[in-house]
Every structure is written in structure tokens, then in C-alpha cells.
Amino acid sequence: MQYRIIVLAIFSLAVLSSKAQSINSPYSTYAIGDLEHRFYDKTAGIANAGTALMSNPFHLLNKNPASMAGLERSVLLGNATFVARTVSYAGTPITSDNNTGRDFFIKNFSMAIKLNNFWTSGISLMPYSYVNYSYRSKLNIEGSTENYDALYEGDGGIYNVSWNNAFNVGKHLSLGLRTSLLTGSVNQTESLETAYTSDPIETKRKDYYNKFRFEYGAIYSTKLGKDWSVSLGGRFAAKTDLNREKSVTIMQGNTTIRKEEVLANDIFTLPMSFDLGLAVISKGRTTYSVDYTYQDWAANGVRGSNWSTINSYRISAGVQMSNLVEQWNMKFEKSYMQVGGYFNRSYLRVNNTPIDEVGATIGYGGYLSGKMSYGLALEAGRRGTIANNLIKETFVQLSFRFSFREFLYSKGRKYD
Numbered sequence: 001m002q003y004r005i006i007v008l009a010i011f012s013l014a015v016l017s018s019k020a021q022s023i024n025s026p027y028s029t030y031a032i033g034d035l036e037h038r039f040y041d042k043t044a045g046i047a048n049a050g051t052a053l054m055s056n057p058f059h060l061l062n063k064n065p066a067s068m069a070g071l072e073r074s075v076l077l078g079n080a081t082f083v084a085r086t087v088s089y090a091g092t093p094i095t096s097d098n099n100t101g102r103d104f105f106i107k108n109f110s111m112a113i114k115l116n117n118f119w120t121s122g123i124s125l126m127p128y129s130y131v132n133y134s135y136r137s138k139l140n141i142e143g144s145t146e147n148y149d150a151l152y153e154g155d156g157g158i159y160n161v162s163w164n165n166a167f168n169v170g171k172h173l174s175l176g177l178r179t180s181l182l183t184g185s186v187n188q189t190e191s192l193e194t195a196y197t198s199d200p201i202e203t204k205r206k207d208y209y210n211k212f213r214f215e216y217g218a219i220y221s222t223k224l225g226k227d228w229s230v231s232l233g234g235r236f237a238a239k240t241d242l243n244r245e246k247s248v249t250i251m252q253g254n255t256t257i258r259k260e261e262v263l264a265n266d267i268f269t270l271p272m273s274f275d276l277g278l279a280v281i282s283k284g285r286t287t288y289s290v291d292y293t294y295q296d297w298a299a300n301g302v303r304g305s306n307w308s309t310i311n312s313y314r315i316s317a318g319v320q321m322s323n324l325v326e327q328w329n330m331k332f333e334k335s336y337m338q339v340g341g342y343f344n345r346s347y348l349r350v351n352n353t354p355i356d357e358v359g360a361t362i363g364y365g366g367y368l369s370g371k372m373s374y375g376l377a378l379e380a381g382r383r384g385t386i387a388n389n390l391i392k393e394t395f396v397q398l399s400f401r402f403s404f405r406e407f408l409y410s411k412g413r414k415y416d
Helices: 002-017 042-046 065-070
Strands: 075-090 100-114 119-140 147-169 173-193 201-224 228-237 240-252 255-270 273-282 286-295 307-309 312-327 330-350 353-367 372-384 392-407
Touching: 042 286, 042 312, 042 330, 042 353, 042 372, 042 392, 065 100, 065 119, 065 147, 065 173, 065 201, 065 228, 119 173, 147 201, 201 255, 330 372
Parallel strands: none
Antiparallel strands: 075 100, 075 392, 100 119, 119 147, 147 173, 173 201, 201 228, 201 240, 228 273, 240 255, 273 286, 286 312, 307 330, 312 330, 330 353, 353 372, 372 392
16 A cells, blocks of 8 residues: 555656646647646546536546545545647648647646545645746837747646545435636736847746635435436536735846846736536436536636637537446446547637537446456547638547555455
8 A cells, every 4th residue: 555655646746747748739828727637536537527427436536526425435545647639730820840749748636535534635736727828929129110030939838736624414425625726827928029138038927826715516326216327416616816925037148137136926816607407317327417517707808909708618428338246245347338428618818719629439447366457548629710810720639547555554444
């Protein structure tokens, strides 16, 4: 057990310390960057349609904080997910030098334990948003008639460090509370090149965010006859004002023109959001799941010269087919296959055009031993459009999830 915890601790540090990825993400230029709408758990193969699904003794689900109530008492369960992604870009601003990108990173670390018959507690570390872009533009300096070459590079993001608690309320209902510390910085470096200096003038802007946020979840499950069961799930987060500190540093070569200076302290508002989910299970083998997510970004009124925030929503659905075997007079899932799809309207409108994303997923998972399991999920999709001088991204990504379970204490239990 000890070596597994050490390995997962390393994974968690990698999640927290990971900065921008080498993949250029053009739409992360705006607001707080690209919002992460995936959860990188077992539901990855069904397009993350997991709001109404409970965790089970072998799989920890992250989307709904109430789902942890399905774990087994006294068993520590953990997840870590690796993701490899490749992207191709199309549109007027794209050339042969910047039309592809690829990377490999860690996206999720989580673990939980059911402490008694009604209370489950755990932690998770995942990105909330991420920023990575690089582009060139012409810049006009006030008082000058000349336009200068400027390189803009962005990195950083906001990270979600959470303490999750779930409670069994009777046989059919579970409730959950996720307490999250949202923290991180969105950074931009402007490099201005002129004919009058050998070194570019670098202006580094940093917006640092932090605030606690609370999410509430519920799942209600019941039988429908002998072979069918149904569950309804919901998740809600109220509007949250993130604290924001804006600072700037200006340098030229090794010379500091302006030391890091705080320009302003204000807030950036995350909107009210909710998720609704429905799952239907047939004979414990086939699971049909559908989710709807809504975020009220338009109420914030955040906008720039050619963009604004709009209400966002996501619709996802999937099917999972489980291969069940009998052991100790009980049925266990030996392996599973999944398929799913989704449509995501992002929180951005750029050049008067909503930035939409659509994709499809397939997944497969099984067990490496009695205490270790794995899951593979392949996702392909596109985001954006080439209309109105925008950029279309076509992507494929493969995620590998490693999970482990370990008994921490047991009252006389003699088997796994």
C-alpha cells in the first residue's frame, strides 16, 4: 500500500505544478482561459455523462460530490489520469508552421474513503481552467505613427483543490458537498521588438485568483421491477466572486524597467451553474446515461473589444456495457465497454460567433489485479469554426486512468 500512496502523491504534485501545455489553445486568450468540462474518471468513455451515477467499490467518480457515497466502507480508493492529445488547426491566421500541436499531461488525481456506514470523505485535484497561447500582432504605441512587431504568449490557469464529503440518507438518497479552493494565475508576456533596441521590451502581466467555492450534489436511486433501476442526479454551485490581483513587470534584457507592481485588486465572478442527470440500468449490465449542464455566464457581462461571455451549456449521453462474472456468489464487473457523445457551447462569443465544441468518445476498462484497475478512453472532436476569421480545432485525445483500492482497517474481514 505504501508505494501506491507515494506514487499517487507524485501524481498530485504533477497536477498542481503543471503549467501551460505546449499545445496552442487560441481561445484561452480570453477571460480566464479554456474551462475544463471533463472529469477524467470512469465516465470518460460515455462523454462524462455521470451526474446520476454512483461510485462503486472499484471506481471513484468525480462529477457529482454525492456519488462517493457508493464506495465500500474502510476501503481507500484512488484515481490518477494521464492524457495524450493531438490537435490540428484551420483558419485564416493558421500557417504550415503552426497548424498542429501535441502533448502529454496529467489531468486528475483523486482519492476517497468511506469512514462509516453513512459518511464518505475524499480529496481531488483537477484543473478548472487552463491558458496556453502564442501569437504575433502589430502594436501602435501612443504618440508614434509606427506599428511595431509584438509577440504575445500566455500560460497558467486556475486549479481546483477540493475536499469532498458524501452522505447516505436512507437506502435511496445520497447527498454531497464539495469544498474547493480555486487558485492560480493567468499570465501574459508581451514582447515588443523595435528597430531602436537590440533586446525586446517585455511586459509581463499576471492576474492571480483565489477563493473557496461550494458545490452541492444529490443522487436518488430506486429499482424499477426485477431487471431495471433508475437514478436521478443533480449538482449546483452558486455564483462565486474570485479575488483577483493584477500585477505587471517590465524588463528589457537583464534590465528591470518596472519592478513587479500590483495595479489593482478586484473580483472575477464565476456564475451560478447546475447539472441534471438521468441514468437507467438494465440487469446490472447495460447503463444508459444522459447529462445537461448550464452556466449563467451572460449575467456577468464580461466583454472585450471583439468578445463577450455568454450562457454556456453542455449535453452529453452514453452507453456502458459491462461484462459481469460471478465470484463468492456475487456478481462483479470484469470489464466494460463504452460509447458516448456530447455538444458543448462554451462561455465565449468571439467575433459575434459562439465557440461550440462537439465530440464522440469510446472507452474500455478492466482489472490488473484484485486491487488495481484501469480505464482507456478515446475522444475525437472539433471546436470553433473558420468563419469570421476564427480558428477551428480538430482534436484526438487518449486518456489512461489508473485506479487502486486498499483496505485501511476492517472488523474481522478476511477477503478482498
